[in-house]
Amino acid sequence: MLELALAILALAVKAAPIVEAKIKAGEVPTDEQRSVREQYLAYRAAMDAALDGPEWQLSTAAPVDTAINGGP
Amino acid sequence: MRNIYTFKNLGLSLIPVLFLLTMGTISGCRHLDPAGVYQGDQVMYNAELITPTAYDLLHTFVSWEQQNRALITKWPEITRYADFVRLHRKEWFATANRLHDAYKIDPSQVNRDALAAALAVLQSALIEANGYMLRGATQFNPK
Numbered sequence: 536m537l538e539l540a541l542a543i544l545a546l547a548v549k550a551a552p553i554v555e556a557k558i559k560a561g562e563v564p565t566d567e568q569r570s571v572r573e574q575y576l577a578y579r580a581a582m583d584a585a586l587d588g589p590e591w592q593l594s595t596a597a598p599v600d601t602a603i604n605g606g607p
Numbered sequence: 608m609r610n611i612y613t614f615k616n617l618g619l620s621l622i623p624v625l626f627l628l629t630m631g632t633i634s635g636c637r638h639l640d641p642a643g644v645y646q647g648d649q650v651m652y653n654a655e656l657i658t659p660t661a662y663d664l665l666h667t668f669v670s671w672e673q674q675n676r677a678l679i680t681k682w683p684e685i686t687r688y689a690d691f692v693r694l695h696r697k698e699w700f701a702t703a704n705r706l707h708d709a710y711k712i713d714p715s716q717v718n719r720d721a722l723a724a725a726l727a728v729l730q731s732a733l734i735e736a737n738g739y740m741l742r743g744a745t746q747f748n749p750k
Contacts, residue, residue, distance in 0.1 A: 568643030575655035590670040
């Protein structure tokens, strides 16, 4: 499993210059735009249920500060 | 002590890399091919890129915090911030979605500014959450 983790990390690092080159070239090709749109539509379709999982439940019943330092 | 870098938490080690790649893409002044689905509308493209990305990363953050709560008691601010995200999640995403739809119908400057403000809130939360995950990942030092 460690090997798999390292392999994935290596791929991500390897991809960085390619992504950077695309950013510098200032191009968003049509297939990438289509992919962004598809991911957005999938997000919207799943949104309501996705925000109600147990991981979204507060850690405590105590009130949470509504203004945390550095928070938006 | 358990190692925080279990396979279950593998995604955490990749978050900073993925985050930087994504944010680099988001913040870059990339021109859209006008033949694409956005027809050159950079505002709509940014909105539809940032919102799901923010959801994915904030979801990763609260899930990671929940799974590792017992290990990160040294940093109570992480759990506090995770709860802050949990408390505001629906408001933040509903606002971003509503303003996205408003801008789509009427791409006026007012709607563009309102959408930009909603996205800025998500980006701010995303950066904060990423910082906490980085801290948890780099400062945890199992013996």
